[in-house]
Amino acid sequence: MLNFDGETAMASITDKGMQAKPTGKDQWLNSPFKRGAGVFVGRITPNGERLLYFRYTNTLGKRQPFPIGPYHPKGIKGITLADAYAKACELSELYRNGIKDLHKHFELEREKEKADEAQRILSEKRAVEAEALDKLRRISVRKLYERWASVELKPQVRADGRRIGRKDGGKYTLEQFERRLFPMLGNVDINAIRKSDLVAILDKVKSEGKRRTCNMLLADMKQMFRFAHTRELIASNPLDAVSKKEAGGSDVERNRTLSTEELVTLRTKLENANLSKLNRPVFELTPKSWTNLKGVT
Incomplete structure (x- = not known):
């Protein structure tokens, strides 16, 4: 194998050397890189451990062994000599490029990874919460009617004794919606409703010559979507700009003489x-x- 300058770098560390029998003290095998670029180190402990390091001198002038991993000739229970040397080359390059405290460098890297992972988890959590909230807010036109009717159309008596709601509890409105609105848009998300969708329904009623019905349908739909807008279920009322003139036409007063x-x-x-x-x-x-x-x- 060659070092950064093309010179033989593993003359002192071989598989045979790393498989030497333990002695009563640590055995160190060294393969230096170019001067000032660190040393590839092998160690055999008295109890038979075989470990590989990259050794460098930190900013305080102290030698620091950076662990690469336990040695194993086939890489089954550790790292092969070739893979360990490749890792040592990477560490040497970092060292030569100005990273003089590898321990601190990788500690900061781990902290950054933890922070990034924590941020990722937080972002995913917020995304799930936002999706759940968005799903909660998304309701169909039919569901909107049910909520509107229960709050605004149902006959009720206020604390001051005043009656509110409609006498029929919205029965007529429901009949008209079942006939005119729900078949086309009942299951559609209210946020997907466009003015053109609702005006098309009004135009159909108007084409039947039922102008008064058209105006009443407009009034009810406008009230229902205003109810949704007030509660921030939709960004705007799609019928705000539509008047009776565009629907069934202005109501005409009739003079009638009783018989x-x-x-x-x-x-x-x-x-x-x-x-x-x-x-x-x-x-x-x-x-x-x-x-x-x-x-x-």
Whole structure:
């Protein structure tokens, strides 16, 4: 084998030499590299251990043996002489390139590896937690409706006695969603919903000539996605910029005249309504309108 300068480097360390019988004291075999580049060292202890080192002089001028490993001729229970020498060459090169305290150098390397491993584990943990949180936040349109309905549509009485929610508990809205919204988007993640997806549903209802239904559907969907936005389940409400004008069109007020039968029914119901004295005068402002009706006395 050759050292860095092409000279024979293992004249004093051979497999035969490393397999010599133990004596009463340590036996040292040395194969120096170029001057100032360290020494490849073999050691046979009195109890028969066969060990390999790279020896160098540290910054304090003290010789330091850096362990390479236990020797074994076939590398089964240790390292072969050839592999040990290759490792010694690597250490010698580090030493020649300015690493004058190999023990400290590798100690720092181990500390860095531990720190990197700890950081890797922490990063993986945070990634798993973030994924779990993201998964928790991701819900389908149908699940969003169920949550919205339980909080906003369900009839409830507040602490101050005021009733909130809807009388039907959202039954009508659910019927419309089951018919119009859920078949296409019920199982879709709410974060994947785009305005175009919802407008397409509104356009279909509008094309059927059901403009009022279209507006009511728009209002309900807008409220539901506003509910999600308020709770940071979505970044924005996809229907914020959509108005009735783009849906079913503005509501048109209708003037309607009650028929005689309807007026009679209205009068009867008002008389039986037990209205308070405060409200009764409102319906008695035009008494002639009652008496002029046929069949009304």
